[in-house]
Amino acid sequence: MKAKLFVSKLNQITKALIFMTPAQREVVHQSIQALDTEIPIDELFQPLFDSKSQCPHCDSSQFKKWGKAGGVQRYRCNSCSKTFNNKTNTPLARLHKSCIWVEYAHCMALRLTLRQAARVCGINLKTAFLWRHRFLQAQAGKNDDKLSGIIEVDEFFLAYSEKGNKTLGSGQKARKRGGDIDKRTKEGQVAVLLSIDRSKHMIAPILSADTSSEISINLTENIEENSVLCSDGAWAYVKIAKLKHCDHKRLINGKIRVMDNIYHIQTVNGAIANFKAWVNGSMKGVATKYLSNYLAWFKESSAKLNKRQILLSAYGRQQYYGT
Ligand SMILES: [Zn+2]
Secondary structure, eight states: OHHHHHHHHHHHHHHHHSSSSSHHHHHHHHHHHHHTTOOOOOHHHHHHHHHHHHOTTOOOOOEEEEEETTTTTEEEETTTOOOOTTTSSSSTOOOOOOOOGHHHHHHHTTTTHHHHHHHHHHHHHHHHHHHHHHHHTTTTTTTOOBSSSSSEEEEEEEEOOOOTTTSSSSGGOOOOOOOOOOTOOOTEEEEEEEETTOOEEEEEEEEESSSSSHHHHHGGGGGGOEEEEOSOOOOOHHHHOOOHTEEEEEOTTTTTHHHHHHHSSHHHHHHHHHHHHIIIIOOOOOOGGGGHHHHHHHHHHTTTTTHHHHHHHHTOOOOOOOO
């Protein structure tokens, strides 16, 4: 549709919407959503492929169209002679049934369990599990959001879990449902740092140890200078705040909860409680080897990504959270 025609149609639609009841607007909303499920997957990814315009095997920009396979355009590289399509070497390569990926992405936006998602999409549990982790692979461990303004930070711990592994290493007994362990005991736990600013940018790196240097490595680069850093009393944050010329608000447990009515760590602690309740509750505990995937999913969910954005993130588009 040409821009001029679009503007005149948009005016008509806007006028019509004004005179509708909320229920009628809901019908319109549902019709738009129904149209959305019709997005042809290859049309969604093609612009990303075109913007890179290179062979996924050798990065050469010299390639040509090479017929179609299953309705999907193939290409052949002039340099390495290998063939590929627009999903080769992405986490979505060689996954079948792409016509229901949009529906599956919608299930992810709703944070459905495997069983629920499998039922909605008419796929088996094994496929639902494979898709979940392929959809999250590209964003797992990516923590490149820049935090600024008022930044809240805290760490939390989850029980180390080998859920799903039939043979456990190091003679450990399987821990039931990845439950929370007392924060004071550090054995058998995984530490995660969570930091959020008030524009909802978020990072959630897994720390290899709960030490000052690990906190510093995983947080310092993400903080814009001259921000306000709100943390608990841990010394690690004092150093970082100094280094980044941040005003540091230390909310020492039990003594001060809020400073000047705006400085607190309640948003980050709320997010931590929400994450723990989700993974230990409806997800019934998650294997530690997949923890970074669940953290990526949590970030997507907190940023309220829609199914289209979830698919683009799965393809590997650089995703920044927040506004
Ligand atoms: Zn090549």
